[in-house]
Amino acid sequence: MPTSACRNLFPAWPAVARRRRDFAAWAITLISVVSFHALEARAEASAERVVSLAPSLTAILVTLGAGDLLVGIDEVSARQQPALAQRVRVVGGLFNPSLEGVVALEPDLVVFVPSAEQRNFQQRLSAVGIATEAFSNLRFEDVLENIERLGRLAGREPAARERIDAIRAVRAQLEASNRAVETPRVVMVLQRDPLFVVGGGSFIDDMIAIAGARNLAAELGDAYPRASIEWLVAAAPEVLIDMDASHEPAPAYWGRWPALGARGRIVHLDPSLVTLPGPHLDRAMQRLAAALHPMAPFERGAPPAGAR
């Protein structure tokens, strides 16, 4: 241990060393340096007080068994994870998280999905010295990467690897089995009125392709475009997957345009699993495949499609 380093750590070192050049001084120095290194190493490996500002990231952390690291979550996460919300602080909505609320939790890591509002929030967090990590979850592969990164940050690499392998296995299985069946033309409705659909270039669009179907709304040229009902009727999808959360039953609503039901199947699907770019894309793909190919025995032991 060079003396200069000791001098940096302990300004009073020369005095101490001069007075008692013995074992005690060395021992103290040694212990503190070792523990400094240990602290540093732990900060690199895993965070201990995490704030998550996106429901998908919260779900991944909980699934990887890192839910106990969370000290704060956003409102949407809280709604999806009621048990967690009992224990941790809720720090505001997706678009208006509370800076003071987050800082007061003294997190060592804040994870979020970049959007105009949250990017600004990230700058303000960095300004007060809180570490942040941004996660994009637009595409299928992005989500897998997020699982891996969060596993690393939370010190749960084996669980993350296991989850990713499970998702990849289901993907491979679906891609292998849907070579045999024809690809139906599908439109996935996120919201009926105003009409929003799943367009091209989103992780749901990726899953549609994996599940063996053609997404007609890919031509609208946006990840989640607002479509016109005339376009939908003219597109004549063979399967219309309705994920709207409203109370009106799907047949009553879509019955206003009889041609839609006459030429294709209308399936209602619970949006909570399929629209979350979270840890269970394997189940999401299986549900989607079951809704798209009701005759094909795709899923083994998977829950039945939420058709209603």
Add this chain to the structure above:
Amino acid sequence: MKHLTAGRLGAVLLASLGVLVVCLAIGLVTGPSGISPGAALDALLHPAESGALADIVWRIRVPRLLLAAGVGASLAVAGVIFQALLRNPLADPFILGVSGGAALGGISVLVLGTWIGVGAGAAPLAAFAGAIGTTLLLYGMAAVRGRVSATQLLLTGVVFNAFASAGIVFLASIAGLADGSRIFLWLIGNLSAARTDMGIVVGVFLVVGLGVALSLARGLNLLALGDEAAAQLGMAVERQKKILLLATSLMVGAAVSVSGLVGFVGLIVPHLLRLVLGPDHRLLVPASALLGAAFLVLCDTLARSLLGGRELPVGAITALVGGPLFLVLLRRNSDRSFTA
């Protein structure tokens, strides 16, 4: 004021009707699905058929054209009446706060509806309730001492609109992602949710409002001169003002409940027609109804066709098309008065 003859009235109304019919025809054969005009007309003549073509023409385009026409006519007539009633060229259908009340009512249900157990489908009804509530408030505030004061009306409207905006901003900030998109579309004006029953409601209030405005058109001409002058000329000023206020507010409330705040129609159509036709309300009211309808039908056709399968809010088109058009006409006719 140019003397109004039966011949001039007939010619103007016939020309306006012609424009409306042409716009409706354009709207009928235009759309994102690219079906041919011939096929669209054929489907129109065979309403009993089924299939995608019949759905598109009879269950998408026709209800929407009728709703656009009804909303456009309501807003334009309301603009004419408010501009005369308030003697203010800046008056539009939304100035008195009826729209703010409707928006607050509708958006409350959009955001809080899931907690009280009603869906987004109840929003138009709640919006109409908001419009009626605001109308009653306006009425109570402005009719002190038995007189309806234009200044009092305007101030009440401006303050209530500010209050409603604050309420909307509050609701929007606690709303989720899906509600946020609905609120945005409501505030900018949007006809994509067109249904036949909505068209009927708008139509009923339009007929009432139009009837009142036409029967009191001579009174509107006098009101433009000022309350005292109108009273001297033998008009039952206060009674007529109250009837006009009530009928117009309900008409605006019905239109806003189904379409949101479609701007510009109620401001520029009356002014354009004043520039072209002069200030006689016996001519202005029916012409505004027909051309307001034509204008919104045309704008909505653009809104649903311009981007292919993607939809634009019609309120953006009315402002983009209406603003420049209005400025051009204003410049060409700068020698003529454009106030009531």
